[in-house]
Amino acid sequence: MESIGVLMTCEMHGELEEKLASRFKLFKLWNYPSFQAFSKTHANSIRALVVNTKLGADVNTIDSFPNLEIVSTYSVGLDHIDLKKCKEKGIRVSNTPDVLTDDVADQAIALALAVFRKIPQSDRFVKTAMWTSDYPLTTKFSGKAVGIVGLGRIGSAIAKRAAAFGCPISYHSRSEKPEAGPYKYYPNILDLAANSQVLIVACSLNEQTYHIVNRNVIDALGPEGVIVNIGRGKHIDEPELVSALVEGRLGGAGLDVFENEPNVPEELLGLENVVLTPHVGSDTVETCNDMADLVVANLEAHFLGKPLLTPVL
Ligand code: NAP
Numbered sequence: 092m093e094s095i096g097v098l099m100t101c102e103m104h105g106e107l108e109e110k111l112a113s114r115f116k117l118f119k120l121w122n123y124p125s126f127q128a129f130s131k132t133h134a135n136s137i138r139a140l141v142v143n144t145k146l147g148a149d150v151n152t153i154d155s156f157p158n159l160e161i162v163s164t165y166s167v168g169l170d171h172i173d174l175k176k177c178k179e180k181g182i183r184v185s186n187t188p189d190v191l192t193d194d195v196a197d198q199a200i201a202l203a204l205a206v207f208r209k210i211p212q213s214d215r216f217v218k219t220a221m222w223t224s225d226y227p228l229t230t231k232f233s234g235k236a237v238g239i240v241g242l243g244r245i246g247s248a249i250a251k252r253a254a255a256f257g258c259p260i261s262y263h264s265r266s267e268k269p270e271a272g273p274y275k276y277y278p279n280i281l282d283l284a285a286n287s288q289v290l291i292v293a294c295s296l297n298e299q300t301y302h303i304v305n306r307n308v309i310d311a312l313g314p315e316g317v318i319v320n321i322g323r324g325k326h327i328d329e330p331e332l333v334s335a336l337v338e339g340r341l342g343g344a345g346l347d348v349f350e351n352e353p354n355v356p357e358e359l360l361g362l363e364n365v366v367l368t369p370h371v372g373s374d375t376v377e378t379c380n381d382m383a384d385l386v387v388a389n390l391e392a393h394f395l396g397k398p399l400l401t402p403v404l
Pocket of ligand 1: 167168169188189191195240241242243244245246263264265266267293294295296297299300321322323347348370371372373374
């Protein structure tokens, strides 16, 4: 295996780099002056790509490596990979589902609690010695009507957690889930938003879910409503979200993902009803180690002619 060329498109978890380097001939794209400079000399050596949400595999990348056999993404989301092109060329694709589900669901609940209970603001209040008077009252999260967009692995884990807070759960997905028991299904996201106090976005990003949260959905949620997004930034029409928050047409937002990461709209930075995290939903040591193991195990399985552990294609 040591002679098999594997290219990482950008820096990821240190342990992933170490594991890949100990098993394969690892190339790190960021050590080269440009993609063109790298592919000019090494294009024929690359049989596997390891990508993530920051730098994926578009048509140009895929076409640049004539001997490419597999793309293994250090993520569960697939929106940064041209799956159609991979399928056309018979290139395998694997991702890292399940191992990150708990962390991302935890982050969604943490964001909801942080917005309603103003955790970052009250932390600043104590640390900056402002505790000379009582802190203003905040808003209760327990019992709020929670609407989940995308009742997949992560959406279901969020539902389980929110239910433990006494929140009635509703959801919108492409199809109704018979296993979702008491959760109410809305075939239309507008109806979900109109009947929710907290809207949590947890679906995958595709052509149909691009800007699935638009002005109408935001207005249906209303001035007391809160949006939490741990899916992808492109699920929400960001300028519409910003103006709704600025104009008080939306109550608050907890956002882990943004349309043009790492750029965040300036207006969001000064808003007290908004809590922002830098796309860290799955970023715990434990989960990142598990994700790294899965990336490596998929590559090993492929090159040993065994079935992939978590195949996409
Ligand atoms: P999953 O199990 O595949 O669930 C995806 C969900 O999206 C399904 O419920 C699916 O509904 C729904 N969906 C897809 N297309 C839809 C559409 N057109 N309309 C409505 N719903 C639609 O994936 P997962 O493991 O839960 O992950 C979900 C997403 O979370 C990932 O794709 C990724 O973008 C994001 N994520 C973010 C972080 C972070 O750090 N913030 C970390 C990991 C993942 P059906 O079941 O009805 O098809």
